[in-house]
Amino acid sequence: MHSLNYHKASNASEAARLLSGTEDGKFLAGGQTLIPAMKTRLAAPSDLVDVSGAAELRGINVSGREVTIGAATTHAEVAANGELRNVCPSICDMAANIGDPAVRHRGTIGGSIANNDPAADYPAAMLALGATIKTVSREIAADDFFVGLFETALYDDELITSIGFTAPAAGAYAKFPNPASRYAMCGVFVAKGDGGVRVGVTGAGADGAFRAGDFEAALDGEFSAEALDGLSVRAEEMLSDIHGDGVYRANLVSVMARRAVAAAN
Amino acid sequence: MSEGIGASVKRKEDKRFITGKGKYTDDIRMENQAYAAFVRSSHAHAEIQGIDASAAEGMSGVIAVLTGAQLTGDGIGNLICGWAISSKDGSPMNMGAWSALATEKVRYVGDAVAVVIAESKDEAQAAAEAVDVSYSELPVAASIVAALADGAPDIHENAPGNVIYDWELGDGDATEAALASAAHVTEMDITNNRLAPNAMEPRSAVATYDDAEDHYTLYSTSQNPHVARLVLSAFYQVAPEHKLRVIAPDVGGGFGSKIYIYPEEIVCLWASMKTRRSVKWTAERTESFLTDAHGRDHVTEARMGFDADGRIVGFKVSTKANFGAYMSLFSSAVPTYLYATLLSGTYDIPAIHCEVLACYTNTVPVDAYRGAGRPEASFVVERLMETAAREMGKDPAELRRVNFVKEFPYQTQVIMNYDSGDFEGNMNQAMEAADWAGFAARKAEAANRGRLRGIGMACYIEACGIAPSAAVGSLGAGVGLWESAEVRVNPVGTIEVLTGSHSHGQGHETTFAQVVAERFGVPLDSIQIVHGDTDKVQFGMGTYGSRSGPVGISAIVKACDKVEVKVRKIAAHLLECNPDELVLEDSQVKVPGTNKALGWHEVGLAAYTAHNLPADMEPGLKEGAFYDPENFTFPMGCFIAEVEIDPGTGKTDVVKFVASDDFGVIINPMIVEGQVHGGIAQGVGQALLEEMVYDESGQPVSGSYMDYTMPRAEDVPSFVVEHHNTRCATNPLGIKGCGEAGAIGSPPAVINAISDAIGNNDISMPATSAKVWAAIQASGTGMAAE
């Protein structure tokens, strides 16, 4: 690892200020993506601004069906939050299956969506839940946030502060893990909310997480696995790698979508 | 006796391992230690046009930047392959030059071109990144197909068409004639997937040159420190043998990958002389993927012919083996004498012919990996047996039963002479433990749950205890494959056993001590096993090929024989009795039924005080022995795997796994069971999960745990491990060896179970979910959508 300067921020504005003073600094949250990249010398930031200790960035607030999750909240906290589970168990279950215990106790929702790994779980949830991503300066709808592989709508050095969404009436996440990394080879998050059914897909798309519009339309008609009969995504638009080609991943999207719907019912 | 042969005593070494007090190579800290970082090629095949180290040399902490030109200039020799194999036409194998630091060309991604020695690891790595190597890229051949294609680039000048050798074993004419007359011929194309060894401890070296003594010390992650010293000295000219001490302290797993002497150890030794500093290098996991010798990587066409009764009449196997960019130390032996010689399997096959074409590719060298040749052989034989049974509409167990070798010794058509076994006995035991008869009900029950259930069998045989020195010598080996031992009884009666075997997870400190404890009737705790240091232990051949039991222990037994003779003479002299009347038990040497008895320690003391010894007897109580086996040993077994497949995703779960092994005499059943567990897990890994993939340009695609799938606990069921043992007829304790069996027998069992479940024989390893799903689509055995 290259040597660097470490800073600890106690709140969001301090974090933003600290980072703006650096040459090539980065926010550090759980470090579960950034630190491995630094250890293999794929990333070499001049400075790290640690946001994991900023109290205002942490914690889960549930008020009626309105949910707010601080950006520096860990996956383990999301998995274990009873109030959240009461209104939206699907996101708790999803978080409980990310990585391993060490990853879940360090890794954060903000870090995960800022990174936008095409195989990460949270992006599917954000799309399906119609979440709003709040930053120090603005609010971004999930539909506009995930731009491409590892690409988001965030400006350089824009800090995510929290994520908000309305808990859906029903929802579930079905994940087929990559056998090696245990990230999603295909993860489908289905949520039946006031505005209709939303289906977020991660792991499978060649351009990253996406919404399966045809599936949503069919499920709006009838929220059952059978409603998806005969529907599939286009294999040519799916990722293809040593773990599975586009045809296989397209199949996984159909199968996982049916399983998610079955679990949500 | 509760601590002797047959007792599951807990492993003596585990206290230090599980309390974090093991001493591994990377734990060694020398006083003036510097760190090495290698500059590695990012191209699979390229000419080196120049190396500009000027920027790196000026960086903080940098002591030296050394290149291949300096290395060869100092007379350091090329790496070699120590087993000479000739082609069919009698020509010798085409061994290309392999310099520890590449000089003119790089031949795989990871090939080392220079080394930086610096005060810290970080400084060394930073400077290594700053070494500017200019390359001129060459066309790449990264697979067997690419390397053997017309117009493929020659990777070594002296290996036209990238062919290393074109070898054969057996009777080609007789085999073709038998196949022509066969009532049924089963033909298959079989791939044995390339594996990265992934020992938990990465390779590491700490080298120190002492200029006052002109002497070198190397701490190294080696399975065979004496072989390392010999090769470093005799072939690489690093230092004369008596001026080089090699220590392999605790070693965290090897699986074969730590047999070989790699460029890094050579370079660390040489660099320590150049810089007059101790030089340490420890591989990062990425470097392990890039540089540890990989395993397997065969493509095979096989034909097995049967008569109308289902008896095998002939077996023809044509294999192409990928050797990677250079010939590693034992690479040539793996697809030949460790592979083709096992193609008779557990069966009486009257005609066998095997051809092996070995080739270079622009990938990391390939060499022995747990099982080495025998898993590949077992996979070919057992896939063909199972497929043939299905094609002929026979029960796979019955087809095997008809063809088993039943009388011993049995001379195969491919050199090996099986000494003992009861192959049917193991199959019966496994079938019973697996409830073979009840499978149909389990399949139906699984179908109700929407799962495809399949059952598969493999009756492997392998050859361990490699091997009679004269025999392997006549087959081209550059070394003898005996083992050595010295048994030292101290004046107080405690015992040190110096063994040429090396333990890197096998538990020798326990099992070897059990043998000696039982032999002399003394407590296990009074025995210390010493290994892994060329300054302490007499020359030994090390541990690989499951040889520590059959060969290493046999040497200890031979040394114990000699000690016992002397103990009896001394005791008989002191007790005034006949040496033959004495028994050794309960820490005493005594005449049963009398009060004539000496404490074991009293005999030791008598030997060393030498006040009252028989006339002409030398003082002391220490004996050495070399044991040269008279034959290989032949562990065998029957494995039965049951799988359930999710037809929607193709994911395979191994839900049941039964092993019935014949390991001969077992010293510590708990340790043996652990070896079987680990081996099966590794075999399940090969069957379902693991593959080292290179793309066409020679870039590794699965070079990290993000893409290389290691088996995890949840990937394997709780194993049922049974034994039906017959004594090995050719060594003193009747031991056959158990270290590799699990990895040898399990891949075909798992794949046979999958092909049974999906009704499609065309499934290759690793049987990933994607492949299994595609095979289900192809065979139309999927279930209605849920």
Ligand SMILES: Cc1cc2nc3c(=O)[nH]c(=O)nc-3n(C[C@H](O)[C@H](O)[C@H](O)COP(=O)(O)OP(=O)(O)OC[C@H]3O[C@@H](n4cnc5c(N)ncnc54)[C@H](O)[C@@H]3O)c2cc1C
């Ligand atoms: C072994 C392992 C297994 C894993 N398995 C899974 C899995 O199954 N599914 C899955 O989804 N993920 C998985 N992950 C990734 C894990 O979820 C990480 O937590 C996540 O990718 C990054 O979160 P982090 O808090 O660790 O971010 P960090 O690594 O600290 O940062 C990641 C990136 O986000 C930026 N960043 C962090 N916080 C913010 C913020 N508030 N605003 C703006 N930018 C920010 C950082 O600057 C950096 O660029 C795994 C990781 C590991 C190591």
